[in-house]
Amino acid sequence: xxxxxxxxxxxxxxDEILQAALKLFADKGYFNTSLTDITDAVGIKTPSGIYHHxxxxxxxxxxxxxxxxxxxxxxxxxxxxxxxxxxxxLREIVDLLFKLTDDAPEVMQFLLTxxxxxxxxxxxxxxxxxxxxxxxxxxxxxxxEGELRSTDALxxxxxxxxxxxxxxxxxxxxxxxxxxxxxQAQAWLIAWNTVVKK
Amino acid sequence: xxxxxxxxxxxxxxDEILQAALKLFADKGYFNTSLTDITDAVGIKTPSGIYHHxxxxxxxxxxxxxxxxxxxxxxxxxxxxxxxxxxxxLREIVDLLFKLTDDAPEVMQFLLTxxxxxxxxxxxxxxxxxxxxxxxxxxxxxxxEGELRSTDALxxxxxxxxxxxxxxxxxxxxxxxxxxxxxQAQAWLIAWNTVVKK
DNA sequence: GTCTATATTTTGATAGAC
DNA sequence: GTCTATCAAAATATAGAC
Numbered sequence: 001x002x003x004x005x006x007x008x009x010x011x012x013x014x015d016e017i018l019q020a021a022l023k024l025f026a027d028k029g030y031f032n033t034s035l036t037d038i039t040d041a042v043g044i045k046t047p048s049g050i051y052h053h054x055x056x057x058x059x060x061x062x063x064x065x066x067x068x069x070x071x072x073x074x075x076x077x078x079x080x081x082x083x084x085x086x087x088x089x090l091r092e093i094v095d096l097l098f099k100l101t102d103d104a105p106e107v108m109q110f111l112l113t114x115x116x117x118x119x120x121x122x123x124x125x126x127x128x129x130x131x132x133x134x135x136x137x138x139x140x141x142x143x144x145e146g147e148l149r150s151t152d153a154l155x156x157x158x159x160x161x162x163x164x165x166x167x168x169x170x171x172x173x174x175x176x177x178x179x180x181x182x183x184q185a186q187a188w189l190i191a192w193n194t195v196v197k198k
Numbered sequence: 199x200x201x202x203x204x205x206x207x208x209x210x211x212x213d214e215i216l217q218a219a220l221k222l223f224a225d226k227g228y229f230n231t232s233l234t235d236i237t238d239a240v241g242i243k244t245p246s247g248i249y250h251h252x253x254x255x256x257x258x259x260x261x262x263x264x265x266x267x268x269x270x271x272x273x274x275x276x277x278x279x280x281x282x283x284x285x286x287x288l289r290e291i292v293d294l295l296f297k298l299t300d301d302a303p304e305v306m307q308f309l310l311t312x313x314x315x316x317x318x319x320x321x322x323x324x325x326x327x328x329x330x331x332x333x334x335x336x337x338x339x340x341x342x343e344g345e346l347r348s349t350d351a352l353x354x355x356x357x358x359x360x361x362x363x364x365x366x367x368x369x370x371x372x373x374x375x376x377x378x379x380x381x382q383a384q385a386w387l388i389a390w391n392t393v394v395k396k
Numbered sequence: 397g398t399c400t401a402t403a404t405t406t407t408g409a410t411a412g413a414c
Numbered sequence: 415g416t417c418t419a420t421c422a423a424a425a426t427a428t429a430g431a432c
């Protein structure tokens with residue numbers, strides 16, 4: 001093992017700030033998280049350092065939100081590329097969300113239980129976001145191709161992700177005691193039945 | 199028409215404060231609502247008046263939350279008294295929630311889209327609240343009597359209200375453009391199908 | 397890029413006159 | 415029970431030394 005440097009870690013990266021902020025925002029909420037909380041979590045002594053990386057507190061949240069949605073959008077692109085049927089694509093999206101809930105609960109908390117518009121009023125509403133538009137498109141194609149019941153694509157989305165998101169939220173809040181993974185198979189089946197053509 | 203009194207309205211009731219606060223909390227969020235906002239909305243000039251009615255800002259929110267949950271609990275009692283089957287009871291609860299969404303959207307916004315635990319950390323979690331426990335009991339009885347599929351009552355709740363709540367949330371956020379009433383019949387059917395024994 | 401120190405602003409809350 | 419006036423605290427943000 002190498003001898004550890006005596007110099008205390010001082011240099012903070014943007015990513016460390018984002019990770020700490022994400023955890024705090026997900027846990028205590030944006031308004032209950034002060035810049036001091038973030039500096040504490042990240043191991044520096046003053047909020048000053050943060051202003052070298054971000055314009056202000058809002059910019060941290062905005063960056064987080066953007067990153068999460070971008071990453072989600074990319075994953076969805078990938079999923080759509082690898083699967084042709086709407087059922088398969090939705091199946092993989094559900095798989096991704098359940099995995100994220102177990103492996104990166106802060107991310108899903110930020111997506112599902114945090115009301116972003118309260119502190120990012122200028123951000124695009126979730127439903128006009130690329131990630132969401134792609135999901136809506138999956139429903140639309142499924143309807144056109146006859147795999148899904150013919151309703152409004154937005155309504156199909158509403159029912160399907162009503163089941164999925166509520167299940168994940170109950171896990172995140174600790175009301176459902178097992179890992180998300182444990183509920184996935186059944187939740188998928190129930191959600192799928194809300195939209196499938198029989 | 200009677201001659202209007204010249205004396206400007208000064209005396210404010212507790213209920214006026216609660217109503218104004220509910221609207222503001224639902225609209226802008228608890229943390230974006232200052233006591234000054236409330237005094238403005240209620241027509242007095244200084245936050246001082248509010249402290250004669252409530253201990254502090256939190257107490258306003260706490261009172262609101264309690265009132266809403268109490269009233270919901272009473273409505274559920276009434277519904278359970280008037281109906282015997284779980285299906286009928288759930289049907290009426292759904293009816294109530296859709297009506298509330300159209301007639302008192304602030305109330306439903308407070309229930310569905312506001313994260314109460316952020317500013318009322320000492321409040322009982324929603325799921326250990328009388329209103330919720332009664333709803334859970336309805337599912338449990340439905341399962342025992344064979345009307346509902348045999349799963350965990352909490353899971354039945356999760357799926358059923360996943361559909362219902364998400365539909366109402368989409369209406370409240372303006373993503374679904376019609377009144378809640380317009381979506382009720384189909385949402386009920388979909389939600390019911392997530393739990394019914396076939 | 398982090399530190400000390402400080403400026404600025406907001407807001408929750410109180411005291412006392414009327 | 416509302417008003418004027420004011421306090422106290424907290425948190426965002428900045429300036430300048432190192």
